Amino acid sequence: MSIASLALKSFRNRKFATGLAIISITLSVTLLMGVEILRDQAKASFTNTVSGIDLIVGARSSPTHLLLYSVFGIGNPTRNIDWSSYKEISQHPQVNWSIPISMGDSHAGFRVLGTDNNYFKYYRYARDRRLSLRLGDWFEHADEVVLGAEAAVKLGYRLGDEVIVAHGAGNESFITHDDKPFHVVGILDKTGTPVDRTVLVSLGGFDGMHDDWVSAEGDQAHDPLLGKHIDENHALDRNISAFMLGLKSRAAAIGMQRSINQFDHEPLSAILPGVALLELWEIVSLVENTLFVISVFVVIVGLFSMLIILMASMNERRREMAILRSVGARPVHVFSLIISEAVFITLAGILLGGALVSAIMLFGQNWIAQQLGLFVTLNWFTSNQLVILSLVALLGFLIGLIPGIRIYRYSLIDGMTVRV
Amino acid sequence: MQASTSAIITFEKLRFGWPRQQGFLLDIEHFQVVPGERVFFRGPSGSGKSSLLSLIAGVLVPQSGSISILGNSLSEMNSATRDRFRADHFGIIFQQFNLIPYLSVEENVTLPCQFSALRTRRATTRSGDIKQEALRLLNHLDMADADTIQKPVNELSVGQQQRVAVARALIGSPEILIADEPTSSMDADRRQAFIDLLFRECHESKSTLLFVSHDNSLQGSFDRGVELDELNRTVIDNSSRLKEVF
Numbered sequence: 001m002s003i004a005s006l007a008l009k010s011f012r013n014r015k016f017a018t019g020l021a022i023i024s025i026t027l028s029v030t031l032l033m034g035v036e037i038l039r040d041q042a043k044a045s046f047t048n049t050v051s052g053i054d055l056i057v058g059a060r061s062s063p064t065h066l067l068l069y070s071v072f073g074i075g076n077p078t079r080n081i082d083w084s085s086y087k088e089i090s091q092h093p094q095v096n097w098s099i100p101i102s103m104g105d106s107h108a109g110f111r112v113l114g115t116d117n118n119y120f121k122y123y124r125y126a127r128d129r130r131l132s133l134r135l136g137d138w139f140e141h142a143d144e145v146v147l148g149a150e151a152a153v154k155l156g157y158r159l160g161d162e163v164i165v166a167h168g169a170g171n172e173s174f175i176t177h178d179d180k181p182f183h184v185v186g187i188l189d190k191t192g193t194p195v196d197r198t199v200l201v202s203l204g205g206f207d208g209m210h211d212d213w214v215s216a217e218g219d220q221a222h223d224p225l226l227g228k229h230i231d232e233n234h235a236l237d238r239n240i241s242a243f244m245l246g247l248k249s250r251a252a253a254i255g256m257q258r259s260i261n262q263f264d265h266e267p268l269s270a271i272l273p274g275v276a277l278l279e280l281w282e283i284v285s286l287v288e289n290t291l292f293v294i295s296v297f298v299v300i301v302g303l304f305s306m307l308i309i310l311m312a313s314m315n316e317r318r319r320e321m322a323i324l325r326s327v328g329a330r331p332v333h334v335f336s337l338i339i340s341e342a343v344f345i346t347l348a349g350i351l352l353g354g355a356l357v358s359a360i361m362l363f364g365q366n367w368i369a370q371q372l373g374l375f376v377t378l379n380w381f382t383s384n385q386l387v388i389l390s391l392v393a394l395l396g397f398l399i400g401l402i403p404g405i406r407i408y409r410y411s412l413i414d415g416m417t418v419r420v
Numbered sequence: 421m422q423a424s425t426s427a428i429i430t431f432e433k434l435r436f437g438w439p440r441q442q443g444f445l446l447d448i449e450h451f452q453v454v455p456g457e458r459v460f461f462r463g464p465s466g467s468g469k470s471s472l473l474s475l476i477a478g479v480l481v482p483q484s485g486s487i488s489i490l491g492n493s494l495s496e497m498n499s500a501t502r503d504r505f506r507a508d509h510f511g512i513i514f515q516q517f518n519l520i521p522y523l524s525v526e527e528n529v530t531l532p533c534q535f536s537a538l539r540t541r542r543a544t545t546r547s548g549d550i551k552q553e554a555l556r557l558l559n560h561l562d563m564a565d566a567d568t569i570q571k572p573v574n575e576l577s578v579g580q581q582q583r584v585a586v587a588r589a590l591i592g593s594p595e596i597l598i599a600d601e602p603t604s605s606m607d608a609d610r611r612q613a614f615i616d617l618l619f620r621e622c623h624e625s626k627s628t629l630l631f632v633s634h635d636n637s638l639q640g641s642f643d644r645g646v647e648l649d650e651l652n653r654t655v656i657d658n659s660s661r662l663k664e665v666f
Binding site: 002006009010012013319320322323324325326327328329330331 | 477479499500503504506507508510512514517518519520521522523527531532534535536588
């Protein structure tokens with residue numbers, strides 16, 4: 001029976017109190033790591049999604065707004081842009097490729113994106129990775145859809161299945177286009193970007209479902225809401241929500257951005273996605289930092305609960321220490337008995353917290369994706385996160401020194417007197 | 421009195437006081453104990469009995485003078501050596517709360533062997549291994565029945581706990597046994613039975629016994645009684661000074 005097994009037995013003797021300390025540290029570490037992982041992954045996922053795009057163009061609005069609705073499906077465009085504007089800009093000599101996108105519809109909670117073949121050909125994520133089909137082909141006709149990997153799994157669709165599209169994002173849309181079924185012709189591979197949660201149709205299909213719907217609906221006057229919607233969306237021949245551009249040289253992006261911002265035909269905004277992301281981070285950094293500071297304080301509170309429990313057991317231990325001293329234990333044994341308990345509690349809390357946060361990320365992936373639009377993947381902790389965890393361990397050790405030094409001094413002062 | 425070379429414990433010009441307190445608590449010119457002797461220390465509380473025992477056991481260190489145990493000078497040892505020396509040569513029984521609550525009876529008895537290879541060796545030589553030796557001692561003390569030995573130590577009666585403490589003090593046959601008011605929480609008839617048992621065990625293991633109490637009625641059976649106030653010059657000085665004042 002070494003000091004270690006003595007510590008273990010002492011620990012088991014106080015398992016209720018130490019268990020509580022471990023739980024409080026576990027929960028606080030879970031919170032801290034959760035905040036850290038979410039913010040890291042949010043940044044990584046956002047950056048990956050736009051990494052292949054040089055410019056995003058939409059109706060005049062703030063860069064972050066345009067970025068959020070065009071790529072991440074968060075929010076809606078204030079106004080659409082003319083097809084003719086798209087045509088004109090995409091034929092600019094500097095433009096290598098262009099991808100038009102139309103949005104505003106959903107299917108069973110998944111965003112419907114109208115686009116063309118360029119999307120499949122040119123869209124790049126995670127620097128230079130291109131979309132690939134797990135099953136089937138890219139759409140060719142107006143009544144064909146391609147599903148993102150997750151949408152396909154969630155909806156349980158297979159190739160050839162019929163899909164019915166509803167108007168407006170979200171599950172509880174007012175209007176369903178029951179009369180215009182689409183057929184699934186392809187399913188994409190997983191990308192870890194919002195593409196996974198997207199239902200892709202051709203621009204023709206996207207427009208068509210509205211056109212058909214208008215002509216089929218004879219008594220739209222019954223529902224003023226429907227009528228209003230049509231007026232807004234179909235005042236012009238064809239319009240799209242935004243488009244993405246790939247340039248021949250990334251260096252041309254700033255000049256190109258300036259000329260698009262001064263476009264004559266209608267007011268447009270062009271954004272550099274990387275720059276817009278930085279702006280976005282700046283906006284959320286206050287919230288982000290606040291969350292981090294709060295979670296750091298929660299960890300400190302968790303560690304102090306351990307201190308309280310160790311200090312509360314001090315009188316009882318003082319007696320044990322006198323006994324141990326009398327049989328030949330050194331003051332340093334007595335000291336290490338307390339320290340090892342503090343270290344054990346802290347490490348157990350850190351390990352359990354790490355496991356809990358990983359479990360939450362693993363099993364909460366879908367929920368987080370649905371609620372936050374954030375694609376978290378279960379990774380090993382980053383070096384930054386490991387540093388934070390080490391600091392928590394160090395702090396636990398330092399806090400353990402308080403009762404440790406106290407009992408050490410007692411063991412010198414008390415001699416062999418058993419204080420009652 | 422025997423020659424100092426054969427003494428097991430020798431004090432010379434010992435002075436001890438607590439830091440930050442004026443004067444000395446203990447001031448002993450010369451004191452010796454011979455091997456196998458059973459010494460009864462008597463004195464009111466606060467007279468320095470516990471400090472004296474801590475000095476002998478090497479937990480406390482005197483400001484001046486020397487303590488020599490088994491021919492070794494404690495003041496020449498560093499604290500680590502003193503701790504090891506204590507583990508090897510002393511068995512100590514406290515007034516109460518002698519046992520570590522989260523260890524079993526057997527683990528409490530074998531505890532000194534964790535800190536002393538010498539006592540482990542002696543216990544092993546005697547009974548084969550330290551567990552057997554613990555059982556043998558407990559059996560000797562009427563504590564070895566399966567029911568008692570299985571119990572958590574805090575469910576034992578005070579008398580039973582003190583007997584477990586005796587077994588712990590005796591395991592590995594240390595040369596010196598120190599008992600600091602071990603009977604104070606027992607009633608009168610149990611007290612004498614406990615002391616008889618202690619004597620029997622000390623005799624068998626040829627240990628020297630230092631017994632501290634403020635209860636004079638126990639003194640009869642000891643080889644020698646020492647009044648701490650008579651041994652301690654600090655007290656004599658103080659009382660003579662008091663006499664001068666009045």
